[in-house]
Amino acid sequence: MYTASSAFLDALGEHGVTHVFANFGSDHPALIEAIAEARAHGRPIPRIVTCPNEMVGMSAAHGFWQASGVPQAVVVHVECGTQALAGAVHNADKGRAPMLIFAGASPFTQEGELKGSRNEFIQWIQDVHDQRGIVRGYMRYDAELRTGRTIKDMVHRALQFARSDPKGPVYLMGAREVMEEEVAPRPDTAARWRPIAPASLSAEAVAGIGAALAGARRPLVVTSYLGRNPEAVAPLVALCRRLGVGVLESVPNAVNFPHDDPLYQGNQWNEPRQNPVLAEADVVLVVDSDVPWIPTVSRPSPEARIFHLDVDPLKQQMPLFHIGAEGVFRADAATALAQLAAFAGAAALDAGRAAERAAHYAGLHAARARALAAREAPGPGPVTVPHLVAALRRQAGAEALFLSESITSYGTVLDHLAPTRPGSVLTSGGGSLGWNGGAAVGAKLARPDATVVAICGDGSYLFSVPSSVHWMARRYGAPFLQVVLNNRGWKAPKQSTLAVHPDGYAARADSLDTSFDPAPDYAGIAAASGGAWGRRVDDPAQVEAAVAEALRVVREERRAAVLDVWLEHL
Secondary structure (H helix, E strand, C coil): CCEHHHHHHHHHHHCCCCEEEECCCCCCHHHHHHHHHHHHHCCCCCEEEECCCHHHHHHHHHHHHHHHCCCEEEEECHHHHHHHCCHHHHHHHHCCCCEEEEEEECCCCCCCCCCCCCCCCHHHHCCCCCCHHHCHHHCCEEEEECCHHHHHHHHHHHHHHHHCCCCCEEEEEEEHHHHHCECCCCCCCHHHCCCCCCCCCCHHHHHHHHHHHHHCCCEEEEECCHHHCHHHHHHHHHHHHHHCCEEEEECCCCCCCCCCCCCEEEEECCCCCCCHHHHHCCEEEEECCCCCCCCCCCCCCCCCEEEEEECCCCCCCCCCCCCCCCEEEECCHHHHHHHHHHHHHHCCCCHHHHHHHHHHHHHHHHHHHHHHHHHCCCCCCCCCHHHHHHHHHHHHCCCCEEEEECHHHHHHHHHHHCCCCCCCEECCCCCCCCHHHHHHHHHHHHCCCCCEEEEEEHHHHHHCCHHHHHHHHHHCCCCCEEEEEECCECHHHHHHHHHHCCCCHHHHCCCCCCECCCCCCHHHHHHHHHCCEEEEECCHHHHHHHHHHHHHHHHHHCCCEEEEEECCCC
16 A cells, blocks of 8 residues: 655655655654655665654754765654754754655544554643744744645655755644545656756846955955855865965864865864954955854954855844945855856956065964974873874875864864865854764765764763764774763853953853863773774873774774773863
């Protein structure tokens, strides 16, 4: 029997969905039956990945898309499972990660009127007024499936929203009776539900921005996530090299510009100081950034001309956002930067001026590189993040895929990974911790030949639900290296408190209730849950050998490894 659930699975496959990250419940008998029926008859459907925790499952779908560019599906149980998606919903929204979430719903009949009618007590208490409302504020689209006859169109429409800029998650829900409905198979019409084509700049905008950059004394591009689309990096490089424009990253979520390029000027996070490169810029082009600077500590000169380019330059879900741009443009970064690079390539330029700008930025770049190299030497005290990350960079190799959720070490990790290849370093793009473990599993499933390394703080490791993560890694053959930067607690809230109250009671207190003493056995958690190899590293002299052995285990033994690296106590 071909049911609405069968049509649902077929619609996913027609859109290129290869994996369903599933946490099934009593609302999914029709879907479970349709999966079994398809397997029995050899009909292709997406691979089902069992996820003991919903947030881990959604994070895996997030990481899979980041590593492949192909949106995937997540299945959860009624409103309880929807709530258990937790911070992964925030991360997918803020990180603009497209995926389809499907949740069951309590049956709407109770006397056996339709197949799937209520037969368990929980179906009364799980029937809530507005299940979709739990996540509506984070979704690009949400809807209820009310008949199997339109289910393929609903799935196609939802994924059209998910894949259109600004990309992001979508949410569908359907009750048991609807998902049990027998329907006639329908042809594949996914090609008629394409995402909206990328937006470009007008000719006037190209000329205006291009002329401003070409005529500036210190032109600067500020970006955070244009590298989410790796195809946007090359035109940015071409534009900047042609005009001698520096590039500064603010809270980078991707590899936006090669770190070894002389025009690269580093990355800014929460450092409580004015960035000198930003301060001296007289023309600033902000491309794909939610937070290009933090105005209380670092901002452009009041005289600087600012242009802003993004698929969502108004930041429609941010109640407070303003950067004082004289030109604001809704456009796709890859498309717009290619237009600007073409304009710069054809323009008659003052070669001396462009060369002077390039030389100025190259000098700053070289000084920065020397300072970073000096920090990578091992010291006499505890292991340092620069020393550790340098070892990871050397031994993992140029083709490794790094995922970072290192929080107070975000900037340091990125500095010393020093990526040059678009797509080689990923972050969640959001602010809800726990993405790294599930995302690493998803990334490994998307790119099984890649060496995947997840770097996180000890707080982020605990948020990631490592017992579920490492069970999934073993079950589905997705080994990765997990590096835990262990400072025995939450450093971020301590830093935040002292930044606001530098001379207050907290500054003089013995404890701020943010430590994890006594420290858990992080490697032991992974070993018990997924048979992972693990080692504690608390001496700089152990770093090289420990990294080498962990990578060997992942690559040769095909099992996950955990390095519990003890840093200076927070």
